[in-house]
Amino acid sequence: MIRFESVEYIYPNGVKALDGIDLEIGDGEIVTIMGENGAGKTTLIKHLNGLLKPVKGKVLIDGIDTRKVTVASLSKKVGIVFQNPDDMFFSENIWEEIAFALRNFGYDEEVVKRRVENAINFMDLASYVDKSPFTLSGGEKKRLALAIVLAWSPDIIALDEPTIGQDILQKEKLLQVIKLLNSQGKTIIISSHDVEFIADLKPRIILMKRGKVIADGNAEEIFLNEELLKSCNLLPPQLITLSRELEFIGVRPRLYSPRELAAEIMTRLQR
């Protein structure tokens, strides 16, 4: 369970990035944090493992106050995959990169080996094991960053803008990975403004603006509220717009998948 209680965060340059955040995220939830550039999404994510600590209020992870423990101890519970994976890498090859954190956590070499291999297979990185992380393409780096976190299997996994620069095939793979992890009981927190990706995932959406939470609801409810989206520099998914324009043939505005909407239109046209 993640709890934010009246959390405020002010950067050293005086910018107030979080302004009174109250939030509760239950175990096993998939939550997306959406909002325009600069709304405070990344700052909020950095509070999950204590990388940033609240200036006012507190963040509790399973009841543990992030101000009272080290980032290293929280990292066992919370894994963050950053937007720019280059910030995470330093090892000579991919195998060592994934193994590093596990060794730091004090696992036996045998466990390290098994977990690294699992993570490599899970993220389709087997053909790259001997490569340097820095020679990978942008999409491959993102996969490696996720593999590193998956290897130590934290209960809470946060992904900061995971779809930036990813093509549609990589996004589909990411969607499957997120659903699979969630089915294993992991709590998944994603910051993103990729509305089409989020439309496929249909998670709970927390909408942020200027450091505040301005809405919290299910994907359909949020995406149907055009005014609210606009105020956060977001556009509705294209099929919400299409379903709204199709009201003249009797289609009800909803968050359809392409197949659902196609079936709905054909039914209406046959009448």
Place this chain on the structure above:
Amino acid sequence: MFRDFIRKTRLPSGVDGDLRIIEVKDLGFKYAGTDFYAIKEVNLEINEGEFVILAGKSGCGKTTLLRCLNGLIPHFYEGEFEGRVLIDGVDTRDCPPYILSQKAGMVFQNPDNQLFALSVEADIAFPLENLGLPREEIRDRVEWALKLLKIEELRSRSPFELSAGQKQKVAIASVLAMRPKILLLDEPTSSLDPISAKNLIDAIIELNRKHRLTILISEHRLTHLIPHADKLAIMDKGKILYFDEPRKVLKEDVLMYGVSIPRVVEVVREMRKIGGCLPFREVPLSVDEFIRDLRGVLR
């Protein structure tokens, strides 16, 4: 000397009399230290004023191709270069990048890589000062570029305090101040929120429509771009597989090349699977086209 050289070069024309502004012939490039061709056997002809989208999986060679068009390859990146690239009639191998940048300007994914001055105005003026242009001319061009992107009110701001979308517009303005005929954009909206991305795309479309700027843009998010594009090029493993009007290309199964087709197109495909009579003669590329065609049939 180079300016005279460019003036003397005869411009090739297309069969239909359109000015061929980009001509790529059997282009291949292998970066130094790698053992594979990043692009291979690329042939491409683009006429002046065309709006072209470059799509394909990450790592398919889009960025390498763009680098070949503004001369970064072969002038800055070392490697094996094959074939030739003519930009506005000039072979990129024979022309230094500072001349090429006045023909084909490039905007990158991350505008922070392109901005460094203390004010927006100074950033736009910098490359012009480097060209040694007279002060008057520089002032006029900075004014023109600010106006073109509708960012006059940002002139004295520091580029670093701007939003990501504003920064990207400043980066475009500073490239356009060089008065290129071609604007190359490498995933310019990838880090922008949806409305900032749409604003930027609208600005780019206007540059093409109003000012006949030739545009070549690589993008993953095609929804807002595709209805305005003249051509869609799809790359895979360093080669161009399709290069045609978007509607024709989208008839193919392009998903496997990592191209995200607009959701309305997916809906039409699903309708086709269900069967029966479809209300479309051609695949609609936007919500507006979809509704217009449907209303047309129901009337």
